[in-house]
Amino acid sequence: MIRQPIVSVLGHIDHGKTSLLDKIRGSAIREKEAGGITQHIGATEVPMEVIQKLCGNLLNSDSLKTPGLLFIDTPGHAAFTNLRKRGGSISDLGILVVDVNEGFKPQTHEALSILKSYKTPFLVAANKIDRTPGWKSQPDKTFMESFKSQSEDVQQTLDMKLYALVENLYKAEISAERYDRVDDFSKQVAIVPFSAKTGEGIGELLMVLVGLVQKYMEKQLEVHKELPAKGSVLEIKQSEGLGTTMDVILYDGTLKKGDKIVVGTLDEPLVTNIKAIFLPNPLEEIRLEKKFKSVDQVTAATGVKISAPGLENVIAGSPIYAVHGEEEIEDMKNFVKSELEEIQIETGDTGALVKADTLGSLEALVRLLTEGGIAVRKAEVGSISKKDITEVGALKEESPANAVIFAFNVKTLPGVDKDAYDFGIKIFGGSVVYSLIDDYTEWEKEEVERRKSRALKNRILPGKAKFMKGMVFRQNKPAVVGLEVLGGTLKPKIELMNKDGILIGTIKEMQKDGERIHEATMGDQISVSIYGASVGKNIFEGDEFYVKMAPSEAREMREKLADILTGFDIAILEETEKIARKK
Structure with a gap:
């Protein structure tokens, strides 16, 4: 028996994820097929008859095997990452929605990274083609029909936008092309232009999805109706009159009222019995969460609400398995435990602490942080x-850059904000991974500068400069010459030595562009007055000067402050130490 594939819709905020599903549902209602669409918990099942109606002549009905498509309609990519099973996501296909006029945005890149990491086949749905300047909409027509009716300028404008998407995907090492130009769907990602507002291209989008299923996924979609159900927890919530319930997407088997189930928690896996299974009422009541109907059993793929004792500690993203015999319970508990241990990540003694709302989000966040070069010491679900x-604070003195917490869609418990302030712990919170990473990167740069400023306060800094030719303004008492700073820092009152380690004088004053300055860094060209220097006696045009330091002083700075000094600073310190040793 072939089940309908589970299709997740991902993409940047406001690029049209929900609008796409609303358009499919709305189109079906206008075609008087609303009764054919079944609303599930967190999902919408669109049967093949409805898809054929929306696709028209694009689909050959004689060869169709899949009973339809099950769209995960929880907005955003959180649902995709939450719905996991051993080895990846339970989603069989992904739709990456991109506003063709705005192109790739932070959450687009984020969603793409997640799709790649889970190795989930996907297509790109290029939305809002109706906003192309000069576009004349043809509501509910196919993309090709509408595209051919546009002027040549409009066609070229849209093609340029589509090629920008192709380029972005190429940078992510993905070969892509407009769907009608794809030679091999197993090697290229199809880009389907459409409009969620006018319906243009919806037919082709559904056609490509069904085509991918028919050609490549038949074996993967075999459902074992007679076996116990397998699924993933989408959400734990309080439901009026039912207490704590869990919304679950089943991807295999059959679930019955009274079944014993094993499901993951933060501690030992929970073993409990199903009291009731609920489905929402028909499509028109999609937004009314309070209205459900009780059913005795359901078969995958489907979304259901489950009522059972002890669900309070179940975590979203955990696996759920039904068991048909007492002898299976311990084996299944160990199986669930091992599956959860896959993503209880501890990578060593250093790195950030990561907290997330679900196991799937945790897994995706840690992967993206690691890919971004940010070390992760520990990762957990929860507030x-x-x-x-206290734990992170203990690491602060040893490694300040790692004394941070990434909080993805989680809250801080009462009093924690004050403790974080007292310990000086930085918390990066939010629901967009790329924003968390960007915020951390910016903070880290600022933190390095703050640490550098504190560590180098009242210290003589390394510096190197060259006496520019033709830049003698005064021979001596004091000598006034032009210097180019080759690296490090020059300041008034510091002593300069030559490449032989011999003291040549002390900087009295510095000017740049006629203005007095108190600090000069690499690349600056300045005029400097030097007491003790005499042009033609102890300094000569073309000479290189160094800030005078004792060998021990240069070595100590190089060893103790290596993490906050630039590569140029360290190189100059090494030169300075060697020169000082000569003397």
Whole structure:
């Protein structure tokens, strides 16, 4: 038996994820096929008859095997990452929605990274073609029909926007092309232009999805109706009159009222019995969460609400398995435990603490942080506690850059914000991974400068400069000459030595562009007055000068402050140490 594939819709905010699904549902209602669409918890099942109606002549009905498509309609990519099973996501296909006029945005890149990491086949749905300047909409027509009716200028404008998407995908090492130009769908990602507003291209989008399923996924979609159900927890919530319930997407088997299930928690896996299984009422009541109907059993793929004792500690993203015999329970508990341990990530003694709302989000966040070069010491599901602050605070002195917490869609418990402030712990919170990474990167740069400023306060800094030819303004008492700073820092009152380690004088004053300055750094060309220097006696045009330091002083700075000094600073310190040793 072939089940319908589970299709997740991902993309940047406001690029049209929800609008796409609303358009498919709305079109079906206008075609008087609303009764054919079944609303599930977190998902919408669109049967093949409805898809054929929306596709028209684009689909050959004689060869169709899949019963339809099950769209995950929880907005954003959180649902995609939450719905996991061993080895990846339970989603069979992904739709990456991109506003063709805005192109790739932070969440687009984020969603693409997640699709690649889970190795999920996907297509790109290029939305809002109706906003192309000069576009004349042909509501509910196919993309090709509408595209051919546009002027040549409009066609070229849209093609340029589509090629920009192709280029972005190429940079991510993905070969892509407009769907009608794809030679091999197993090697190229199809880009389907459409408009969620006018319906143009919806037919081709559904056609390509069904085509991918028919050609490449038949074996993967075999459902074992007679076996116990397998699924993933989408969400834990309080439901009026039912208490704590869990919304679940089933991807295999059959689930019955009274079944014993094993599901993951933060501690030992929970073993409990299903009291009730609920489905929402028909499509027109999609937004009314309170209205459900009780059913005795359901078969995958489907979304259901489950009522059972002890669900309070179940975590979203955890696996759920039904068991048909007592002898299976311990084996299944160990299986669930091992599956959860896959993503309880600890990478060593240093790195950031990561907290997320679900196991799937945790897994995706850690992967993206690691790819971004940010070390992760520990990763857990749940709110930020005082214990977390104390634990991270203990690492602050040893590694300030790692004394941070990434909080993805989680809250801080009462009193934690004050503790974080007292310990000086930085918390990066939000629901967009790329924003968290950008915020951290900016903070890290600022933190390095702050640490550098504190560590180098009242210290003599390394510096190197060259006496520019033709830049003698006064021979001596004091000598006034032009210097180019080759690296490090020059300041008034510091002593300069030549490449033989011999003291040549002390800087009295510096000017740049006629203005007095108190600091000069690499690349600056300045005029400098030097007491003790005499042009033609102890300094000569073309000479290189160094800030005078004792060998021990240069060595100590190089060893103790290596993490906050630039490569140029360290190189100059090494030169300075060698020169000082000569003397």
